[in-house]
Structure formats: C-alpha cells, structure tokens
Amino acid sequence: xxxxETAISLSQTAKAQPLLRVTIRNVAELAGVSTATxxxxxxxxxxxxxxxxxxxxxxxxxxKWTPNVDARNLARSTAExxxxx
Numbered sequence: 001x002x003x004x005e006t007a008i009s010l011s012q013t014a015k016a017q018p019l020l021r022v023t024i025r026n027v028a029e030l031a032g033v034s035t036a037t038x039x040x041x042x043x044x045x046x047x048x049x050x051x052x053x054x055x056x057x058x059x060x061x062x063x064k065w066t067p068n069v070d071a072r073n074l075a076r077s078t079a080e081x082x083x084x085x
Contacts, residue, residue, distance in 0.1 A: 022065040031059040042067065 021051075028035045033052060040046035048056075069072040 022063045027059050027065050031056045
C-alpha cells in the first residue's frame with residue numbers, strides 16, 4: 001500500500017470509527033520513516049535531517065497524533081525495574 005493509499009484508508013477509517021487512535025506506526029508509515037525516526041523527532045534526539053523532521057511534524061499535525069502517555073509510562077517503568085533473579 002502506498003503512502004497516499006494509507007492516508008486515504010486511515011482518513012476513511014477514522015471517519016467510520018471516530019474512536020480509532022492514530023499510532024506512532026501510522027505516523028511513521030505516512031511520513032515514510034521508521035518508528036525510531038518518529039521517536040527521535042518528538043524527543044529531539046538522534047541525527048534526523050531537517051527535511052525529515054518537517055515531514056514527520058507535518059504528519060503529526062495532520063493526524064493530530066499525540067503520544068500514548070500510558071504506554072510510555074509502562075515502557076519506562078518496565079525498563080527501570082531490575083530483572084528478577
């Protein structure tokens with residue numbers, strides 16, 4: 001599926017199901033980058049070209065995507081816990 005087809009599909013699905021959440025994977029696919037690149041853009045880390053940052057930010061703005069705070073907190077709390085022995 002091309003990026004345009006994905007955007008149309010996502011747009012149509014969002015209209016049919018307004019509770020559908022846009023994910024970081026959707027943003028990455030629409031911007032033509034990896035989820036790691038999207039993460040680097042929103043966290044201002046890594047080496048991402050200015051053109052790519054602008055493209056990712058445009059998709060974020062267009063889709064009104066916001067990071068899932070619950071998922072972020074879960075990932076951080078899991079990563080910070082010592083491994084069981």
